[in-house]
Amino acid sequence: MNIKKIGLTALAGSLVATTAFAGELSLSGGAKFAYKNTEAKNVASHFSMDQEITASGSAELDNGMTVSVSHGLATGGSGSDTSTLTLDMGDMGKLAYSDTDISGGLKALDDLAPSAYEEVWDGLTGSVAAAMGNGAGFSWGSSIGGAAVSIMYSDNSGATTNRSDGSEDTTAAGASSSSSIGIQYPVADTGLTVFGGVGTEGQADSTEIDHNTIGVKYAYGPVTVGYQVNDEDNSAADNTAAADEDLETTSYGISFMVNDSLSVSYGEHTTTSTATGAKDQEIEGMGISYSMGGMTISAYDHDGTSMSNVSGTNSEAQEILVTFAF
Secondary structure, X not given: OEEEEEEOOOOOOOOOXXXXXXXXXXXXXXXXXXXXXXXXXXXXXXXXXXOEEEEEEEEEOOOOOEEEEEEEEEOOOOOOOOEEXXXXXXXXXXXXXXXXXXXXHHHHHOOOOXXXXXXXXXXXXXXXXXXXXXXXXXXXXXXXXXXXXXXXXXOOOOOOOOOOOOOOOOOOOOOOOEEEEEEEEEEOOOOEEEEEEEEEEEOOOOOEEXXXXXXXXXXXXXXXXXXXXXXXXXXXXXXXXXXXXXEEEEEEEEEEEOOOOEEEEEEEEEEEEOOOOOOOEEEEEEEEEEEEOOEEEEEEEEEEEOHHHOOOOOEEEEEEEEEEOO
């Protein structure tokens, strides 16, 4: 929803610290109303509204490149307050920096199973292998030989208060850095897409976790199916501590577009662990999305057993989201 375009004075460097330009930032947001039910106790209310507004703008530099900025203005603990600066270099790809939650690399491939609304683990408490790279960092992406290539680097720090006005950072640095690369290749005229990636994430105890993922999606008419395997290999896995376990997640999903307005999906995840006494974490979920004019209704029902590979630790969640477009 484009609320209003407001003329603002925006200072942004065009790769030269002393250069600034005056531009415009557009405010956008949405009308989202949700009902969510989980096993959590003492919940104040199951109902909620999205309270996020995004300010964004862009400008073309003298060399033909484009610089854009986006600030998430979340309020009341809803949404994300991430700020992202992106340099579009044309054929050389896009370089971006996020001060809170960088995307790209393996993080963009954590779960590509087809779904009508959210991944089957959304709303549950558990483990999904190969999700990595939270924190501030850089990403670069481009198309090479028909493949979408994305590289990510993060120092694993959380949200920072550092700004260009020289104010101090009050957030402790992350324990270590992470880096990864992800590739998606759609095979022309077949409906088939193959993808995969590798990455490394350091740990506070000087060990490392090696991540990798590989998967495939196939679309035929109104049906899309997908299969994916994610691995986390901890260099300290010979220790007995549960935190040093190796994980492997196998997932599949299928979605069906009933018509232009209605989509349904089903998916399953199984995560195995090398930790002593660990049980297989098993998750299944169904999703649905229906659009009617400017209104979209989405819902899911997710259920998991042996969450985080602990026997008897189960989780379930249901959500209904109503979105209005203006």
